Amino acid sequence: MHLFEILQKEILCPSVVRMVVKAPLIAAKAQAGQFVILRVSEDGERIPLTVADYDRIEGTITIIFQTVGATTLMLSRLMVGDSLQDLVGPLGRATETVGLKKVAVIGGGVGTAIAYPVAKKLHEQGAEVHCVVGFRNRDLVILQEEFSAVSDRLITLTDDGSFGEKGLVTDALRRLIETGENYDKVIAIGPLPMMKYVSLLTKEHGIKTVVSMNPIMIDGTGMCGGCRLTVGGQTRFACVDGPEFDGHQVDFDEAIERSRLYGEQERHAYERACNLFGQEVR
């Protein structure tokens, strides 16, 4: 058995893949909210991915990712029986769920894959869990069965109305709050603008809100500071101080600009990776 062998692979929707990877040491420690860093190839990029699930007995972890760049594209091409080049974790702090009785879990896009283990953990500890998950369109909808199983209420939305309700997660959350649902906490995981607007909404209503930040990162141990962000006026490192932070304190506009830093170089690398693929199938 190779280290970090891929044991299962499933295409959840055209751009989102789930993989179960052999990693006994990580599986033994992983908790909801923590992440791993992996490399697909020698000389490849290190990318952080949140642990979507784990099986301590089988010694496996599950990752769910969207093919957005060169590395995730290469990762998506690996098959069952292939191995990851490197895998390290669990890193970061676990989600704090102690004492929570009623929680709204908000997921956007592939972020729903990270929101799921949090919802599951809350459900298992007996909390009332309302999940609001949003996607661009029906082709991108994932994990509906999984969410149904752990939610007391599940609202699924698409931007274009092709599945579930038409609208944004903030629309549904606003409605829930305004119809009298009292949440101890809102946990929002998804694209930065989504987390920003969820936080603005809950701030109006004075509901504690936690967001999961996924900035550009290299080592994941606090060494490079590339993942830093401003929280309540202080500089924090997402890798060791997070990845979860108080949504009302995060400077989202700064985080959004930082996430765009390498947009052009990443697009270039992605195109190159696509071209390589083109040559292979010719």
Next chain:
Amino acid sequence: MANLSPKKVPMPARAPKLRSRDFLEVATGYTAEQAIEEAGRCLQCKHKPCTGGCPVQVDIPSFVAEVAKGDFAAAYEVISRTSSLPAVCGRVCPQETQCESRCVRGKNGEPVAIGRLERFVADWHNEQADVPACTIAQNGRRVAVVGSGPAGLACAGDLLRMGYDVTMFEALHLAGGVLVYGIPEFRLPKAIVQQEIRRLQKQGLHLQTNMVIGRVLSVDELMEQQGYEAVFIGTGAGLPRFMNIPGENLGGVYSANEFLTRVNLMKAYVPDSPTPIRRGGRVVVVGGGNVAMDAARCALRLGADKVTIVYRRSAEELPARAEEVEHAMEEGIVFRFLSNPVEIVADDHRRVAGIHCVEMELGEADASGRRRPVVKADSDFIIDADAVIMAIGTSPNPLIKSTTAGLETQPFGGIVTNEWGATSRPGVFAGGDAVTGAATVILAMGAGKTAAEAMDKYMRQKNQ
């Protein structure tokens, strides 16, 4: 009769214009003839003042005498008795403040070029046919070394020689610590570091990469569940410091650690590397140490139009190794001494547009004995910049401390040890930057060696 030249045989180096746009090694090293000629300058002092200036006590006159005779194998044997990484130390030690500062020849001319000779001997050795793995009697007792930088490598090297079964844990995907993520290729070729690590592996070292101790396994688990009798913590000073001035989180502001990691470990220096990094434009580096020099010279080699080092004291106080400052100046790095940043200025997209500084003047001496810089009134100026690299130091990483109960640390984060590297936890030893805060490769190696000796003693006593 000794060679009476008052000057060192000059180090052959590639021309500044040529080298400042690539990452090949700058100093190319002595030839055998040059080494023998330089070794002839040594007076073979009986009291060996140079050895006293070496943190790992290399028997310098003896190895230099062997070089003078042309017996390079014997010279290597002398060095390797006390130094684990001669090819590295010959390149990165600040010899001018250590061995060479005590050289009698230095009183009337230049000291013997000990560092260059050490490098020559190590490189000569590494070019010889692969040396067979030495057979050391193993005692079967397991020891863990956390961190694969200079402290960990030196500690592991000595423990292996004593017969211990050593496992080294590294958080990143590649071993070497600061030698691979920090010090750039043109100053320390990575092949040399990998060769040193392979040598230890041949001697029986078990290397486990991707192991963040404190997360994947704790120090307690290593000792209680994994059967390690003693643990050495050489996790370095990995936490980058920032100045806490406005604009430090703008896009285009890097810690030197991030910038150098992207360049070195993630190989942004290789043409067509997929690693994203800011290339070209105007780059400002804040700081005056070796790390600042490395970052500035890397930025230049990645194609920067102009690289400026901003340092708050004057040229005399630069803490960087003399040769690095000299090389940086030759390559066209601009130095703005007695200047201190107060803000990083943004453009409309919250990216770096420039750095706002004030001029300083030197006042009274401070605790470090250096004259304290004070702000000159109304001296504000702005340097336009597309990227800013903060190279103002690092602190020990808190990960081990926060996950190891009973491990005492200093307020700045350094692990508390006695002079032998023993921590407040029995069986747990520490050394290098994790204890002292950011210092040099050779001091970390010295601490690793000292701890290895203490760990051996600890395990022998425990057994009785």
